[in-house]
Amino acid sequence: MERNIYLQTVTLEEALQCFEDKTTASFRKTIEEIPVEGSFGRITAEPIYAKYSNPNFNASAMDGIAVISKTTRMADERNPVRLTKDTEFVFVDTGDVICEPYDSVIMIEDVRIIDETHVEIITPSHPWQHVRMIGEDFVVGEMLLTRNHKITAVDLGALVSGGIEKLKVYAPLRVGLIPTGTEIVEIGTKLKSGDILESNTRMFAGLVLESGGMPIRYPIVSDDKELLRQALQKAVKENDFVVINAGSSAGSEDYTASLIKELGEVWIHGIDIKPGKPAILGAIEGKPVVGIPGYPVSAYMTFKHFVIPMIEGIKPPQKWMEATLSQAVPSSLKHKEFVRVQLGNVDGKVIATPLKRGAASTMSLVKANGILTIEKESEGFISGSKVMVEQTRKHLELEKALVSIGSHDLIMDWVADLLLGEKKETYLLSAHVGSLGGILAIKRGEAHVAPIHLLDENTGEYNVKEVLRYLSGEEMILIKGMKRWQGFYMRKEDTMIDSIRDLVQKNLSFINRQKGSGTRLLTDYFLKKDLVNKDQIKGYETEVLTHTAVAQAVLSGNADVGVGIESVARQMGLSYKAVAKEDYDFLIPKRFMEMTIIKDFIDTIQSEAFKQRLVEAGGYEIEPLQYVSIGGNSCKITLEGR
Numbered sequence: 001m002e003r004n005i006y007l008q009t010v011t012l013e014e015a016l017q018c019f020e021d022k023t024t025a026s027f028r029k030t031i032e033e034i035p036v037e038g039s040f041g042r043i044t045a046e047p048i049y050a051k052y053s054n055p056n057f058n059a060s061a062m063d064g065i066a067v068i069s070k071t072t073r074m075a076d077e078r079n080p081v082r083l084t085k086d087t088e089f090v091f092v093d094t095g096d097v098i099c100e101p102y103d104s105v106i107m108i109e110d111v112r113i114i115d116e117t118h119v120e121i122i123t124p125s126h127p128w129q130h131v132r133m134i135g136e137d138f139v140v141g142e143m144l145l146t147r148n149h150k151i152t153a154v155d156l157g158a159l160v161s162g163g164i165e166k167l168k169v170y171a172p173l174r175v176g177l178i179p180t181g182t183e184i185v186e187i188g189t190k191l192k193s194g195d196i197l198e199s200n201t202r203m204f205a206g207l208v209l210e211s212g213g214m215p216i217r218y219p220i221v222s223d224d225k226e227l228l229r230q231a232l233q234k235a236v237k238e239n240d241f242v243v244i245n246a247g248s249s250a251g252s253e254d255y256t257a258s259l260i261k262e263l264g265e266v267w268i269h270g271i272d273i274k275p276g277k278p279a280i281l282g283a284i285e286g287k288p289v290v291g292i293p294g295y296p297v298s299a300y301m302t303f304k305h306f307v308i309p310m311i312e313g314i315k316p317p318q319k320w321m322e323a324t325l326s327q328a329v330p331s332s333l334k335h336k337e338f339v340r341v342q343l344g345n346v347d348g349k350v351i352a353t354p355l356k357r358g359a360a361s362t363m364s365l366v367k368a369n370g371i372l373t374i375e376k377e378s379e380g381f382i383s384g385s386k387v388m389v390e391q392t393r394k395h396l397e398l399e400k401a402l403v404s405i406g407s408h409d410l411i412m413d414w415v416a417d418l419l420l421g422e423k424k425e426t427y428l429l430s431a432h433v434g435s436l437g438g439i440l441a442i443k444r445g446e447a448h449v450a451p452i453h454l455l456d457e458n459t460g461e462y463n464v465k466e467v468l469r470y471l472s473g474e475e476m477i478l479i480k481g482m483k484r485w486q487g488f489y490m491r492k493e494d495t496m497i498d499s500i501r502d503l504v505q506k507n508l509s510f511i512n513r514q515k516g517s518g519t520r521l522l523t524d525y526f527l528k529k530d531l532v533n534k535d536q537i538k539g540y541e542t543e544v545l546t547h548t549a550v551a552q553a554v555l556s557g558n559a560d561v562g563v564g565i566e567s568v569a570r571q572m573g574l575s576y577k578a579v580a581k582e583d584y585d586f587l588i589p590k591r592f593m594e595m596t597i598i599k600d601f602i603d604t605i606q607s608e609a610f611k612q613r614l615v616e617a618g619g620y621e622i623e624p625l626q627y628v629s630i631g632g633n634s635c636k637i638t639l640e641g642r
């Protein structure tokens, strides 16, 4: 069995430098001449000069009459000047040619029509008044665009006005994309256990297009060295740049590095970054070849660092901003790490909420609008640290982000969707850290809203006590009215229970929620009520962060029973036994209540469309909203509905 152990790693900076040095010598861009109509988004290969002036003649800028300026010099209120058609004036419209002897235009509003052939004016018209002189915009021979300029829509207008029919641009870099792996299958295949849908090169194709290149995607190649060799040789022949996806690490069937070495050279294998460590940089026949690690986030990171700048010809500009971390991000000291974050603006402070760290988490890429870099040999950051974050979605305005941190529920996804559907501007960023985590985020000024459901066992009341306990200083609004059902998740055949006691008696395993979540509190309340000790529960120590993760564990057989909301049980087709109806409240600092994003949020949860979704999902009830005002150690209900 052939294995390649590559643990020789270099820093990202060294790798970038090496790649840049080695490729500029060997790698040229071809230039092509194309019609102007097809040049949008292309990069100019030479400066472009106007063939015509704009305008190309003296043109009237207004509807009116063209006059000879010197004949109007004496006009005033008391001594109007009378002009005769065709010798002293002609009627002109905007854009008409102004030619000798005329040199000036008077707007029609300022002309008194006397008869068919005579007009009078009462103010002099100075030379070139309301005339766009030849070349006013640009003159023949003037440079319209420099070289290395990416052609935009407005540039197209200027080019055509300047008479440019064809222009020289760089041929888009042809980027060959080879997906590899015996377990990798095309979209449309019915998945068997072990199959993985080929998604990385689809993402790459998008990234190549976004950067102005031309993606050429090849069929999936299984882990067979000969087939891979053929695919690689073909791609090298047909492209300027080749990307091989997966097979980069130390597996017994990871051939990428050894093949590139056989056919060309490998400069680097292994970079001190996470995700993205096993990346390979090399060349075959003078064309750069990059071996990309298979995990989607690793794939994205290496593509972003090594392929995109090569396509664009320049390193794309980065936009950095300072942000406060809402959760700790510890690091292992071993690599430079890239953590995907959600950036939002709370009270003028940019808050970065870290997303899932795993290299296989595609959703962390989908949800992120920023990337936080943790340098090698750094222990990471504690919650509340000020960090610099690279913004990845510049079109999203942070001011429009409604930051929600707290308990998990599917309804937050529906709210997000409805906000963008109906309000179109406010977008929801929601992080699931449990109810207590939500209250603490509000306390630290890191969220606008916290969805919470914390039961007070003694009174049966929800949330008020905990809000008072942590947030007695500032006035808070607790929006009440949402109710939801929680119960046991079970598989139909074998794991049916009616109570926690049954769970113990039937010796079934449990999947728990994290400490600080409302569902964990509810579970502990069931235990107390049924006089069951947590040590009797198999799996009590295994925690996950969401209802969906609990349901998935039960569905897959990794656990037998869990506690969660009804809507998720229905969505995932699990058996379910209802046990408790709880208040799912929204905690909002009073000072935010007048913000548009908060008003949009409240409008949305009161909308018919939202209620409709609750009905469709099942397991929810919504009553007219009540605003409970909590602050200064007091609690009063101030408003009913809106």
Ligand SMILES: Nc1nc2c(c(=O)[nH]1)N[C@H]1C(S)=C(S)[C@@H](COP(=O)(O)OP(=O)(O)OC[C@H]3O[C@@H](n4cnc5c(N)ncnc54)[C@H](O)[C@@H]3O)O[C@H]1N2
Binding pocket: 179, 180, 181, 184, 196, 197, 198, 199, 200, 201, 245, 246, 247, 248, 249, 250, 251, 254, 275, 276, 277, 278, 292, 293, 294, 295, 296, 298, 359, 360
């Ligand atoms: N013993 C070691 N094992 C691994 C190491 C290591 O240092 N020592 N590194 C790990 C790291 S870090 C990464 S990253 C991965 C890279 O793996 P490969 O590039 O060899 O890729 P595969 O093993 O073929 O695939 C891994 C994984 O990636 C996903 N994948 C692959 N191709 C696609 C695709 N076209 N579309 C979507 N997803 C894809 C899939 O989940 C594969 O299972 O190696 C670790 N191992």
Ligand code: MOO
Binding pocket: 273, 274, 275, 276, 277, 278, 293, 295, 297, 298, 359
């Ligand atoms: O480099 Mo791997 O990408 O850390 O997962």
